[in-house]
Amino acid sequence: MNCKWCHSQEATKSLEKAYWELPDGSRAVEMTHVPSIHCPSCEMIYIQEDIIDEIEDQMMLIDTNKLPDVFSYHQLMDQPKLLKKNYFKF
Template sequence: MICKWCHSKHASESMEKAYWELPDGSRAIKMTHVPSISCPDCEMVYIEDDIIDEIEDHLMLIDTKNLPDVFSYQQLLDQPKLLKKNYFKF
């Protein structure tokens, strides 16, 4: 895997924590075990765009009032959806 920041060939997949503001701006949450990329050469840890889009979309489709302050990425995906798709994404 190649690091998007330093172009090293030593980057690898990892599971990291991430902090997110809910779409309504009511609070921030901590998500654990988020699929990420970690580079030992430049020490950058980042989440790829497709995972970010998936998280953002899912947060728009669920009742975020039921979310605890800390939960895993999989727990987010397991939340029941209130809508079939994100109608706010253009």
């Protein structure tokens, strides 16, 4: 896999932890097992844009008050949606 930052061919998919601010700004949470890219050449760990968009959309569609302070990516994606789509995304 090609690293977005240093263009090394050694980047691999990994599951990492990430910290996220809820859309209403009320608190930050820790999310575990987030699909990520890790590059051993430059030591960069990053989340691809499509996964970021997926997380951001899900956060807009669920009741974030029901989220604990620490949860996994899959727990977030399994939350019941209150809306069918993110009407705030342009």
